[in-house]
Amino acid sequence: MSAAGTFEALDDLDAINKLYRERRWSDGLPIVPPTQERVARMLSGTRRKPDEVIAVLPPGFGEATVERIAVNAVMAGCEPGYLPVLLAATDAVAQAQFNIQGIEATTNPVAVWLVLNGPIVQQLEVNATFNCLGQGSWANATLGRAMRLILQNIGGALPGDMDRATQGQPAKYTFCCGENEAQSPWEPLHVERGFAREASTVTVVGAEGTLNMNTHSKEAGELLRVIADSMVHPTSNEYCHGGEPWLVLAPEHADILKAGGLGKRDIKQRLWELSKMPAGQLSVKEILRAQASRTDEYGEITPDTLLSISRSPDDIWFIVAGGPGTHSVYVPCFGNSRAVTREIL
């Protein structure tokens, strides 16, 4: 694999940003110039060789070498210690079940959400508490941004060219958080997905957006009902294809559910049942799309058919994250994508 290209430029931040803007190498925000010195410093964050190909990224089929990933990490403002997260995340998005070809080339606004688990959350100071999906944390902001730059600059998904998103969404700039494992009453996401508790992992999710769910309910059954009702929407890809919806439960909501005697599997089963929607709520065209995708599950789909949001309760996933408050988040997903978790080594 050839090394990343180099060029000479004036040692002037404004001039370099002008150049990156003209060549469409940025996400629209100013970048940190990836000088050879900065890239070398970034590469000190891994023992892997710079020319190792981590993945070939559609839609442009660019080879994501360790060095090219490091270049984009510098541009995003990452610290060298963040690089292993990006190597694992790049490997994860390239797995067939994630469907990065579909995610990058679709008209859908789908963004790549990075969820971190394990000791790395503390080590890198990844925010998993107050405002963990918002601004203010260097790791959250720059890791999510670097992922987007990798997909755009190595994968070739430039807006209006190979990225065909009709509007996109703000999360396409950056979307990254940790799980608040200390305040979760259940096993963390990475353990549920088969990793050791002491392992550090990144999970990539194809996320359509975020819907805030504010409820002061103090009763587990009622809380699940209103969450499920919030998940039901007739313009959802999930009901058409049998998707993989995600939730970010506030620690306070998680405690209510735990006090109600519910484990993770109980919650998934209840949400799956409660969020069933009559196909008649879909438009006629969407019923046809659902028919094309889900005939094996349902046979003929009529307006009275009760469609589930996912094929199985086990396809509903959630983490506990955030600070105090009565807000949980529904993260509707692309539909034709399955999350992938990789250990950060």
Added chain:
Amino acid sequence: MSKRGKSALTICSTAFQTLGRAQASALGKKDLPIAVMPHPFGLRKREEVRAIAEKCVEDIVKLVTQSGAKS
């Protein structure tokens, strides 16, 4: 398909023409024939889509045959 020596052709709507051409180029098949249909399909009735297909089928057969002859 094309790289395996099979006749291949991509059909897409005008909105995806740029994507199709860029991906063909990225995969080293710049000359991959692409049949482009008017966008959007979502607003058309099935009968209209069928009429477009019938109108284009001969051109598509011609394109894919030429593509086969090239590979």
